[in-house]
Amino acid sequence: MDTPTSLSESPFAYPLSLCLFSTLATYIASVLTSNVSQVDRLWTFLPTIYTAYFALTPLWPKTPTTIGGIWIPIVPFVPANLEAQLPRDAAGSITFSHRALLLLTLITLWMCRLSYNTFRRGLFSLADEDYRWAVLRRQFDERFGPSGGKVVFQIVNLTFIAATQNVLLMALGWPAYLAVTQSKMDGNKFINTDYPLATWALGILFIEFTSDNQQFVYQTYKHTFLARVKENPESEAHAYALRTASAVAWPFASPIDYLKLSPADARRGFVTSGLWGFSRHPNFACEQTFWWLMCAVPVYAGSLGTVKAAIIGTPDNKAFSWDGITTAVAGFIEWLFNVIRASSPSHEHTFASSADRLVHFMPAIALSILFVSSTAYTEAISSSKYPVSYTAYQKRVAMFGSVPLLGLFPMLLPVMTFFGWRRSLEIVDEPVKVLLEYSSMKGLWWRFTTNDVEKKRVEGLVWGDPVAPEMKDVNGQ
Template identity: 40%
Template sequence: MAPLPFSHLYQGIPPTLRWPVKFCLYNAAAAYILSIITGNVSQVDRVWTFLPTIYTAYYALLPLWPNRPPLFFFPYVPETVNPDLVQRYSPRALLMFGLVFIWMCRLTYNTWRRGLFNLNDEDYRWAILRRKIPTWLFQVTNLTFIAFIQNVILFLLGLPTQVAAIQQPAKLSTSDYVLAALALVDIATEFVADNQQYSFQTYKRTGVHEQNEWPGARIKWTPADAKRGFVTRGLWAWSRHPNFFCEQSFWVIINLFPLLAPESPKLTASGNITSLWPLLPSLVLCSLFFSSTLFTESISLSKYPEAYKAYRKRVSMFVPFLTPVWGLLLQLQGKKEEVDRVVYGQDVVQEKKTQ
């Protein structure tokens, strides 16, 4: 019997990609089937926190895996893989795995406390999109983007670790230490942003400040803050989405590990940029976050038209260093005090005047 076309296609995949590709496709199919059965399309959202870590762990721990899987989903490394890759661990890949594991712990904790692991929970944005477009178009979106494209993006986030594993450095370089420090600062900053948002939403819902809040989130919210409807203090006074900015920055940093390593191929005089391909996963992720943020902000504008419009004029979408520039432009236009009053509250404006 002639082999199936799919078998030929699968054999054409590079050996170090075969298990991750198989795992990705089955996860995408499972997410779509479960979304149809449950009527809930947030199946991928619930595993978003784990999948990049699984792909990263696969490459960082290559010497650990057998040549043949004892179970259907068990990781394995085909015998055709370069023996050097399975004889010793790559210190750079292990470092990247450690950072991604810390990232996973932060995201898992924030997802858990928000109740998003509840199987009945669905991202509010999907419900809004479901009302805005025809049913058939939403199902196409569910199949292509929600189930499959998002799973592919999560798979791509593990590929820089594959490059690091192939580089096989004898020891870590200066760039590794610098990038690791930046990644830890980035995770800590995102954790603060998460805590500030959670603290605000709790106060907005209950009118009571949480006890024993995390450092960085001990902000004395006021009734004016709750009335405004969205957070504009703490890190959120510098960026409209500091958590999203840190999330994108983290994966750019992870993607830079193999690119800035001494073992990385350098650009040629002819301008060949093929060595920049490890940046592809972070660029795809940034594109996803940008489009998703535009949709999220359109929802916020519909709920708080005047206040959120002023917030967009005063505070940068992502990059906090641009916010003072927006403030200067408003100052030159003679509108800064008025916008500050809407965005930060009357009490903030009065406080600035007395200083």
């Protein structure tokens, strides 16, 4: 590949120019509107756009689009330095990368989930701003004074809110670039690791959607109950709030059957049931895991050498068999150990060294750093609002936990179909709860280091009807 002599010749010409344009546009819009959540409204779309650029390279022109001799940097094109790395068909024409299209499909589903959740929470409204920025403004004003606080906040706005987040969103297109360039080397075929990783990612999206919906159902119940109970008996307010919340509940988020909401939950102020009983932020845990899996698809391609053949048979043996499933599960477990040990994948065209793989996981690493830091800040706000009950929640439940393991459930679909869905859910209900509890370091530490008196006190605050100072404020009394 020739060394680019200008931005327009770089393989990343379009992503970089779009990132720069988006950074400037969101920053200018935030200044004009005094609302710094402009980039939040693009968060649902930009990773898909960057992924689509690489996955759909055969559709783009080979030269930059110009108007009056001026390059229009946000219009996609395929520079020569990228074209040289793309897969080709037998006729020598650029063709689609199957693995990149797989990533595009998964990330498009991710976009639909996030866009739906953002829309129904009203966050696409141009007037809406993340509540944390108002808190940060106030903290800066208190520390640096009104004038100094505004200056410091605008520095944060430009460098982090606009620039850093846009760069991170661009980086989430990196797995698609790896998949496209990898396809030229591996014959543009699906590799065996593509199947379990994609299946897990689909499961992760379902679990994340469920956690989002459980949160939305809880908030609907809480606000309805607290508004209704001011002028009505508690039992009537509770029944009305349950009906209202049930109307917006998707499967596995019923306020009656799954969340089991009560007036105590509304008075507490935050949800602690359902998936939120095993993770303080199950949606954030799933979000991070999803992007780790997106990075893993091209990085670990080929390290599960026998699973595809085990499941669907070899050319001489096309029949599906339970022996094949057993072999596949064993192979999948072996692959997981390979990932943990960072051993070299067996496929010759994947990235061989641990250092190489670490570099290619940088988008996921950066995203996790962002989530850990922003979640810590969010929890500091929650702890100040609910100093007793939220502190107990932090002590009892992990920040992220092992909820993403539930995303593996699609691999059990053959078994669940055999036993029946309802019966299967009944069978796995308690084992899954035990798994989530004991696969979390927080759960293990709590179980074996906390005395019974403290357990009763903390769990009463988390899942009971605690009498705490903030409860009166939440209930408006």
